[in-house]
Amino acid sequence: MTSLRAKVTARRLIPAALTAALLAGGLAMSAMAQEPKRGGTLTVGLAQDPPIVDPIRTGSFTERQFATGIYESLFDIDEKGQAVPFLAESFTVSDDVKTYRVKLRPNVKFHDGTPLDAAAVIANFDRTRNPANGCRCLSFVQEIVELKAIDPLTVEFVLKAPNAAFPTILADAPGIMVSPTAFKADPKGISTNPVGTGPFKFVEWIRGSRFVMTRNTDYWRPGLPYLDQVVLRGIQNTETLQAAFLSGQTDIIMQPSFQFVAQMKKDKKFVVLQPGGFGYDGVYMNLSEAPFNDQRVRQAIAQSMDRELLLKTLMFGIPRLGYSPFGPGMAVSQPVPNYPKYDPAKAKELLAAYGKPVAFTLQYNNSPGSQRLAQSLQEMWGQVGMKVELQPADQNRLVQNMSSKQFVASLYRFTGRADPHINTHPFFHSQFADVTPSSNYGHYKNPKIDELLEKGVATIDPAKRKEIYAEVSKILAEDLPYAYLFYVTDTIVMSKRVKGLVEVPDGLVRFGSIWLQ
Amino acid sequence: MLTRLLWGVAGVAGTLLAVSVVSFLLVALLPGDLALLVLADAATPERVAALRAQLGLDQPLPVRYVHWLGNVLSGNLGYAIHSGESTLDVILSRLPVTLELIFLTQLLALGIAIPLGIWSAYRRGSAVDTATLVGCLCLLSTPAFVIGLVLIYLFALNLQWLPATGFVSLGEGIGGNLESMVLPVVSLALIEVPVYLRLLRSEMIGTLQQNFIALARGMGLPTWRILLENALRPSSLNLITVVGINMGRLMGGAIIVEQMFALPGVGQLLVESIYQQEYLMTQGIVLFVATMFIVINLLTDLVYALVDPRLQRDGEH
Numbered sequence: 001m002t003s004l005r006a007k008v009t010a011r012r013l014i015p016a017a018l019t020a021a022l023l024a025g026g027l028a029m030s031a032m033a034q035e036p037k038r039g040g041t042l043t044v045g046l047a048q049d050p051p052i053v054d055p056i057r058t059g060s061f062t063e064r065q066f067a068t069g070i071y072e073s074l075f076d077i078d079e080k081g082q083a084v085p086f087l088a089e090s091f092t093v094s095d096d097v098k099t100y101r102v103k104l105r106p107n108v109k110f111h112d113g114t115p116l117d118a119a120a121v122i123a124n125f126d127r128t129r130n131p132a133n134g135c136r137c138l139s140f141v142q143e144i145v146e147l148k149a150i151d152p153l154t155v156e157f158v159l160k161a162p163n164a165a166f167p168t169i170l171a172d173a174p175g176i177m178v179s180p181t182a183f184k185a186d187p188k189g190i191s192t193n194p195v196g197t198g199p200f201k202f203v204e205w206i207r208g209s210r211f212v213m214t215r216n217t218d219y220w221r222p223g224l225p226y227l228d229q230v231v232l233r234g235i236q237n238t239e240t241l242q243a244a245f246l247s248g249q250t251d252i253i254m255q256p257s258f259q260f261v262a263q264m265k266k267d268k269k270f271v272v273l274q275p276g277g278f279g280y281d282g283v284y285m286n287l288s289e290a291p292f293n294d295q296r297v298r299q300a301i302a303q304s305m306d307r308e309l310l311l312k313t314l315m316f317g318i319p320r321l322g323y324s325p326f327g328p329g330m331a332v333s334q335p336v337p338n339y340p341k342y343d344p345a346k347a348k349e350l351l352a353a354y355g356k357p358v359a360f361t362l363q364y365n366n367s368p369g370s371q372r373l374a375q376s377l378q379e380m381w382g383q384v385g386m387k388v389e390l391q392p393a394d395q396n397r398l399v400q401n402m403s404s405k406q407f408v409a410s411l412y413r414f415t416g417r418a419d420p421h422i423n424t425h426p427f428f429h430s431q432f433a434d435v436t437p438s439s440n441y442g443h444y445k446n447p448k449i450d451e452l453l454e455k456g457v458a459t460i461d462p463a464k465r466k467e468i469y470a471e472v473s474k475i476l477a478e479d480l481p482y483a484y485l486f487y488v489t490d491t492i493v494m495s496k497r498v499k500g501l502v503e504v505p506d507g508l509v510r511f512g513s514i515w516l517q
Numbered sequence: 518m519l520t521r522l523l524w525g526v527a528g529v530a531g532t533l534l535a536v537s538v539v540s541f542l543l544v545a546l547l548p549g550d551l552a553l554l555v556l557a558d559a560a561t562p563e564r565v566a567a568l569r570a571q572l573g574l575d576q577p578l579p580v581r582y583v584h585w586l587g588n589v590l591s592g593n594l595g596y597a598i599h600s601g602e603s604t605l606d607v608i609l610s611r612l613p614v615t616l617e618l619i620f621l622t623q624l625l626a627l628g629i630a631i632p633l634g635i636w637s638a639y640r641r642g643s644a645v646d647t648a649t650l651v652g653c654l655c656l657l658s659t660p661a662f663v664i665g666l667v668l669i670y671l672f673a674l675n676l677q678w679l680p681a682t683g684f685v686s687l688g689e690g691i692g693g694n695l696e697s698m699v700l701p702v703v704s705l706a707l708i709e710v711p712v713y714l715r716l717l718r719s720e721m722i723g724t725l726q727q728n729f730i731a732l733a734r735g736m737g738l739p740t741w742r743i744l745l746e747n748a749l750r751p752s753s754l755n756l757i758t759v760v761g762i763n764m765g766r767l768m769g770g771a772i773i774v775e776q777m778f779a780l781p782g783v784g785q786l787l788v789e790s791i792y793q794q795e796y797l798m799t800q801g802i803v804l805f806v807a808t809m810f811i812v813i814n815l816l817t818d819l820v821y822a823l824v825d826p827r828l829q830r831d832g833e834h
Binding site: 131209247 | 553554555563564597599600601602607610611666669670673674680681682683684686776778779780781782785786788789792793795
């Protein structure tokens with residue numbers, strides 16, 4: 001390694017996080033005077049009881065939330081949406097952005113006593129990189145060409161290509177550290193009996209009922225955690241989930257319906273948090289077939305969607321309108337002035353210029369929420385003269401149809417990651433346009449975008465990256481492979497007695513700093 | 518009795534075979550490739566091929582059926598796609614909750630229906646009879662999920678007497694267990710009460726007009742003995758049948774009620790499996806529940822024969 005450019009330490013993270021936590025508590029002045037109290041059980045209501053808790057097979061938001069508490073990653077997302085060292089103490093990166101050297105914190109131990117050292121990190125990556133294990137993160141970890149221990153606490157990653165998003169990847173599934181002793185002893189059992197380094201240790205999981213964690217007395221962050229116990233309850237039925245919260249059976253409720261959030265905002269007994277988010281919902285179009293091979297039709301789609309109206313009615317005013325692939329929680333998030341505004345007259349003009357009748361099928365996830373959205377859009381597009389058929393599909397089939405490019409238009413969501421590269425490269429780079437399966441669902445190709453994306457991933461300077469991705473947003477607003485609806489908002493509603501919750505844009509609750517009044 | 522049992526078993530075997538075909542086709546005939554659906558966005562050609570081979574999807578349908586049936590008969594209902602756990606083990610771990618729910622529901626429904634049914638038959642046209650008739654009509658026309666929501670609203674949210682959700686297993690204490698079961702059991706049982714009550718009432722009215730009741734009256738036996746000892750047994754034949762058939766119906770009701778009160782039973786497992794695209798788990802549960810339903814019906818038939826002495830002699834009935 002010739003020269004070292006960036007050196008970041010995580011020591012400043014903890015005080016910063018605590019301050020943010022107190023501010024997030026809502027009562028900055030009085031809360032500052034309060035000392036965090038030790039003890040108590042925190043019960044959290046979630047939308048689902050996941051099938052397993054194992055970073056290598058973790059996909060959905062709820063699965064990630066279940067893992068938080070027991071598992072921690074080499075990097076974590078901070079309250080500004082940036083990936084910062086966490087289990088890692090610091091890192092350095094080479095000038096060509098291809099070699100990362102990650103220094104681990106000393107004296108971190110897994111719950112079973114195994115030390116977290118370079119060997120443990122390498123064992124974890126051997127597990128995630130093995131295609132037989134089917135990690136959902138496989139495409140990320142396959143970027144690593146070489147992985148070696150420099151000393152017992154330093155690991156060096158050599159990447160195929162420059163990748164400024166690597167810290168974010170290390171804050172995601174690939175960076176989550178599982179005890180190698182535990183997964184070697186029972187490769188299958190680890191997914192229902194998790195062993196990590198986190199502030200809480202796994203106690204029991206009564207399927208369909210509750211997931212119980214207890215305080216890790218040997219936790220590496222001094223003085224933490226404050227709680228004795230954390231209980232996660234996956235409750236599939238929305239009304240039940242909300243009733244359990246209102247009757248005081250749970251202290252926090254995650255991802256409740258927007259209707260419920262709107263009600264709770266009016267109630268002084270509860271605190272509503274609305275983390276920024278990284279992802280977006282939108283109408284994804286297939287650019288390889290008529291009618292969406294014509295930019296004018298795509299623009300007409302965007303300009304005939306009255307998103308303000310949808311926001312006020314179906315969304316209860318909760319999320320924010322989307323203009324780019326970068327959610328408001330991201331460091332590169334910025335306004336996109338050239339994004340087409342709602343203008344049905346202009347949409348009609350564009351369609352008239354196109355000259356042919358426009359009829360297409362819109363696929364969407366068969367949940368009641370998506371159904372209402374799809375029906376409203378059908379009506380709005382109908383008003384400017386487009387004929388739209390609706391086709392509901394279950395989520396996996398929808399995903400499958402998208403990645404195998406068997407669709408004309410789809411209502412779709414990307415939950416997003418903290419780094420702009422991950423939110424754009426797989427979706428818009430032309431190298432994936434004609435590959436199946438791939439996330440460039442609509443065969444989108446633009447050499448200018450390719451160039452910007454390649455530049456963006458090789459640039460570390462945050463200011464320069466912001467400029468590059470602003471340009472990306474601008475071009476996407478002209479080309480319109482997607483017509484954006486809203487940015488993804490995963491709200492958290494909690495009772496006033498919950499203190500110290502750090503609001504992180506990814507929407508996940510970190511339990512370490514939480515205490516109960 | 519023996520012939521009856523043998524015929525019963527033969528009928529059951531035939532029905533079970535039909536059930537197995539239907540549950541098999543349920544997954545086999547899903548449009549599209551199961552492996553593609555399971556893998557979704559992670560469906561690289563190699564992984565699809567591997568999963569197809571693992572699930573035996575590359576073989577013709579009849580071969581797959583025979584293979585699958587062989588597995589089922591040896592107790593292997595397949596494995597959960599995500600966790601790799603045995604489907605049968607997962608179902609059995611959730612079964613006690615559902616069985617307790619159904620058992621308590623039947624107990625409560627009969628506990629209400631039998632005394633009221635007897636009373637309203639004995640005092641036909643009285644205020645009690647009319648009141649139960651009106652009550653029955655109301656309950657009959659209200660679905661379990663409405664009753665459940667009202668109960669949650671009243672007793673969990675407003676009065677805060679009982680928990681809205683959650684399950685405390687018997688192992689953790691019978692008090693907590695029963696407390697967590699009250700609302701689900703009541704919302705299921707209230708719909709069963711009218712059926713049992715009206716059935717028993719009409720049978721009872723018929724029985725009370727029989728000569729042997731007049732004889733018992735003439736002998737000066739007290740009313741409660743006549744009602745309970747002489748009239749109830751011959752009047753309860755249809756009730757037993759309906760209670761038996763209801764066991765299966767309650768499995769259906771349990772799906773909704775378990776969802777609503779977050780009870781970790783088989784019904785909730787079924788809904789979870791559907792949401793999580795656990796196709797094989799869903800298939801296993803359908804097969805399992807259908808089998809239970811059939812077996813319970815067979816048992817009801819046998820109990821029926823025990824209660825009605827006329828059915829115990831072969832050839833006469």
